[in-house]
Amino acid sequence: SGTKIKVDLDSNTGIAVMRFQSPPVNSLSLDFLTEFAINMEKLEMDKSCRGLIVTSALPKIFSAGLDILEMYGKSPEHCGEFWKAVQEMWLKLYSSNMVTVAAVNGSSPAGGCLMALTCDYRIMADNPRYAIGLNETQLGIVAPFWFKDTMAKTVGHRTTELALQLGLLYSPQDALRIGLVDQLVPEEEVVSTATETMAKWFAIPDHARQITKSMMRKPTIDNLVSKRESDIKNFVSFITRDSIQKSLRMYMESLRKRKA
Template sequence: MGFVKYEVQDAVGIITIDREKALNALNSEVLDDLNAAFDNVDLDTVRCLILTGAGDKSFVAGADIGEMSTLTKAEGEAFGKKGNDLFLKIESFPIPVIAAVNGFALGGGCEIAMSCDFRICSENAMFGQPEVGLGITPGFGGTQRLARLVGMGMAKQMIYTARNIKSDEALRIGLVNQVVSSEELLPTAKKIASTIAMQAPIAVRACKKAINDGYQTDINSGAAIEEKLFGSCFETEDQREGMGNFLKKKDDPTKVKHVAFQNK
């Protein structure tokens, strides 16, 4: 994984796209390295992931234009599938993935950030889908996820005009969850990830699956998905410990302590 670094701190994994001289642009090798990094995550010990880019100038500046400039129609479609397959893997990854967006998140950078569960960004972050200015469409899910996140009208305006937006507007339209200083970006993401990692891992995974799967269906089908995943949590050690701990302390709710949940 020459262009991707992976480290684990307690139960939180940090995946860093490390192609700083090219502003962390996504070429085929970077996509392969990212795919390998996600495949190598130990789901028995890691409960939440953070995805970020090396340096403070760019999260991911986009897909590598040098590589794309000579592609044929068939090669372009294959390159789009390569990115889409990876981003769908990230979106459906069993544990939560937080994007810590530092600087540019353009084209493929915006698309990979949107494939994460949610986004925390630095004040100098910049988002956009500038592909029409290059004579192409977004190819790694931008036409699909942006509309789902910010609404069809706003997504069409951003994509049709190739306009980039700053962090404050990204927050206003719901593209990101929180804006912090560059210095506080990783500490903030780590704090949120650690809080997630403290929760019952089986329940967190079930919640992610229920939200993702249910969002693509009508409310009745979504409720049925939730019912099954709700039921799947029962008879687990996490459920017994969590509820047992609560009941022991029910006479004094201020003394309810968090359970050190295990992957069971």
Template sequence: MLNLITHDAIIEINLARPPVNALNVDLLRALRDAVDNAVASGARGIVLSGQPGMYSAGVDVPSLLGRDRDGVRDFWREFFQTASTLAMSPIPIVAAITGHSPAGGAVLSLFCDYRVMAEGPFKIGLNEVQVGLVVPESIQMALRRIVGAYRAERLMVAGAMIESGEALAVGLVDELTNVEQVVTRAVVWMQGMLALPSNAMLKTRAIARADLTAIWAHPEALPMDGFLDAYFHPETQAVLEKLVARLKKKD
């Protein structure tokens, strides 16, 4: 599910769950463990990459649909814990967005320090509303701190998926390059960070990210019941069932 690649003091965690790196419980747990292990092993930076053309298609909806409330709660608990692990990482993380990155894939990138995306007709966005899901405040806040309050509202309420060029223009990503160079550019950016005086860089980073870490330090305390109520709303279930039906026709 993951490929681990060493670039000197930088560990690349490459998502490798064909065909689209959909996020299920096993992949989320593996990602969380990989981040923790990288930190414990002395890595000074992490690059989180996907496959050429696809970073992550987000939540594995077919595996989620049909679960009872406890099963759905277990999944979202894993998702929020993984987001927390990224947000709370004591070392910098770069998202190497190697292609399309809807919904959960885009969410993971919000907790990274920097985002390099493949240029071209690749799309990114929090399109949860389009599939009937509510974007919780803890994730809305993560987007607001990157693109600003008004732009975040417009993107999330519409469930907009935007191409890489627009994503750069609004600040959702920091840099574009051709798809073959995304990881290379992510590593180069990280090398620049690691060339800085470490104590000053890391402590300044911690201060700058204090708003994010204050919310995500205790993911188990995030309000879950309201989110679950919205997930099980009849409208949401109907939209998700239609989505899964479309996906099955493509197979």
């Protein structure tokens, strides 16, 4: 097993806590996503595990989203392999039989926001410095249909239209207002609140809850499953364009300048 994600399963409570620990910003690299998929498979098979909390072991950041370096200056083959791993992460989380709670204890742009959106419930730290949202257009790239679907299923069509076109990043208060997160708590209580929340979900018979979850999500999941190959092709031809590569470079430079 790897080292980018730490998993603690408490077989008394049936709750697994997955802590992302990939400095500096828990970006979703190919290695990270591979480790994530392996951990998900293990937990999904483990009868003693009924619930999963995903959170960050790093201060201030839940996840910075997809690792831009996996999409910049890379071969089409590499980009395709990377995108397949991103799809796999979404499929595994969105279709999980476990109760999934995102304990968002830091900023969560783009792919980080997507990860939180795939969970059943989102609790965020009430710190105005943190931001969450699908900001892809700000990078000159486009969130694919299944990112859009996940967002729209959560906050509705009109809010998604504004959020995605403008690439909006929301403060915790605004994220709560639009329903992008379900609850705000003080930073040090995010994980404990997630554990308490689990109890409420565990009180419902698993089979009834799982069938209901599947009923809500299956059409969205089937839609990607049936279009997986064309989605990979689209991504690869888009991301390897010179103009898009240039946008990514400029964005990375702007991150660096902001710091200087």
